[in-house]
Amino acid sequence: MSKLPFVPTVCLASRNAAPLKNVQRVQTELATLRATRNALQKQLGAMGISVARVNKGSIVTTLTITAPISGTVSSVTSQIGSNVDASTPIAEIVNNSQLHLDLFVYEKDLPSLRPNQTIHFTLTNNPGKEYDAQIYSIGTAFANESKTIPIHAIVKGDKTGLIEGMNITALISIGTAVLPAVPNDAIVTYQGQDYIFIVKDAEGEKGDSTKTESGFRFQRVKVVKGVTDVGYTEITLLENLPQNTKIISKGAFFAMAKMTNIGEEE
Template identity: 25%
Template sequence: MIYFTKKPTQSLMLKFIIAICISVSLVACGGKTSTKTESKKAEEKKELLTLSLSAKQLELMNIQLVQPGKKAIASYVYLNGKVSSLPNNQANISSDLEGKVEQVFVTEGNYIGRGQPVLTLRSMPLIELQNEYLNTKSEMDFLAIEFKRQTELVNSNVGALAQYQVVEAKYNAIIAKEKALRAKLETLGVNVNDLQTPQNAVIKKMITISSPISGYIHKLPVKVGMLASPQSVLAEVVNLSEMQADLFVYDKDLNLIQEGQTVDLDFINASVPNVTGRVINIERMIDSENKAITIHVKFSAPDKSFVVPGMSVRGAVVNPNDKELSYAVPFSALLKEEDNYYVFFTNKTEDKEGKMSFKKAKVKLGDKNEQMVEIQFLNAVTEDIFIVQNNPMILENERRKNQ
């Protein structure tokens, strides 16, 4: 603040006003100069996002260029689950008659064909069943002769009709019993032709238990001398040629699933190659444990691969709603800095020194699959650009070195 010790003259006041005006002008000019300097620095910083490289340099850096083009990237919905056996590809082996284990032909882990013997049982009920058949067969032969005789008497008007009817009823009953016993014995593997006459009958005392399907012996809880009943599970067999994946789908993705749809399956075990399966059915209830709906995907196990029930599996379902065209590049083209993504691109125009100008551009990611990802440039670019598809970090290091 300026103090005057005496009343200023008009001339002095004029000089003072001029001095103030000059000071204000200088300050204003200084502000404009500062703004221009900051703007210039920003332009320089923006220009530093580019670099120039020759074809030789690109070759040494192993840089490859690709013209992205616009395409629709099919994104996937991933579903987790477990491998399980198909109902017709697993079997519990048991005996229809009680008996003691006489001999076991397989061990756990063995592959066994359909109809191949698993074990034999020594069975007293089998002997009794054959004896019952022989008695029934003898009685049937006797009633056959008696029925024939009664038929002749009735036709000759000699025999009583009542007696004929009694014999006929007994004969039909014994025929039915013989057929039932024959079916039981044939089910147990007994050749009934060996039991046609008591004098030449061959009584069998062993039951051979065979596998109903081809597959691997999963469990074999038996040993020689053990008493096996019809309720005992003597072995478990599982066929691994065809299996199913039980995948869990949450309600937000349920509209993407339909029966007959193909599903790509991959396994946690990296040695097992990916396979393609087909949705065979969708459950109509929500699982109370995981709050999801289970879909069953049938697939064929890869040759010479170890895939067993209980293994974890992941299914990939294509999202049918992804139809919008966008720039798509491989993941190797992306340069990540914190939470942002960038790509380098060029229009392949060479300057006087034979160098191409590359620009670093920030992009926004869209849909993606295992190989490609959609990108969206934040600033407009021309259609004839080429994107660096590999080693973007090498270009970034070169750009920083030039900076």
């Protein structure tokens, strides 16, 4: 890294003490060495080695490798003592802070999609926990021969439990509407008809009702199911109900079983 004693040679050449061609040769060699030195300094800097310390004679025997991203090491592909170069991967790092979804939609659904739409999704093996994402890119060509268009969405909010490559079930919000809805567990199907159960007073009429040990009487009401989303299902009532009617949110199946077992049905 030190400089060559070139200045005295130039002085002697000016007094015809050395052939001019020798000076030109030395000038060329010096320029080449300077270029090599600069390249080596940049290489050392890229490896995290202090050039100033090397110039002082400090020899580095170990290198600290800085990862290009933060995250978790998912696999190590190199071994202690093996030779590696700049093109050899030594480990794989996963950063789940920038997870995104790759979804595929059919051509008929494409007009309903646009950037910034919200996606609600659940893991196939854990449908009880819901996550949110937002569309940021919509494909402009079909994916292979599947006749589906890829869309990409960035995951928002909580990412706990998400790992690259997981299968998901996604629902894309294409609009908003205020509709009567009940929890999915509040609806039970019996003989092809959907029902919900409402709470009646203990002295209510029988017919389509059943009485519990606690004294409450539950009455079943016919409904028509609509769209299901995030654990709730839209319903259309086939008869009017008073305001503030209490609906059984869980256990409708057991209420129906009790009713049919004791013969209290239509």
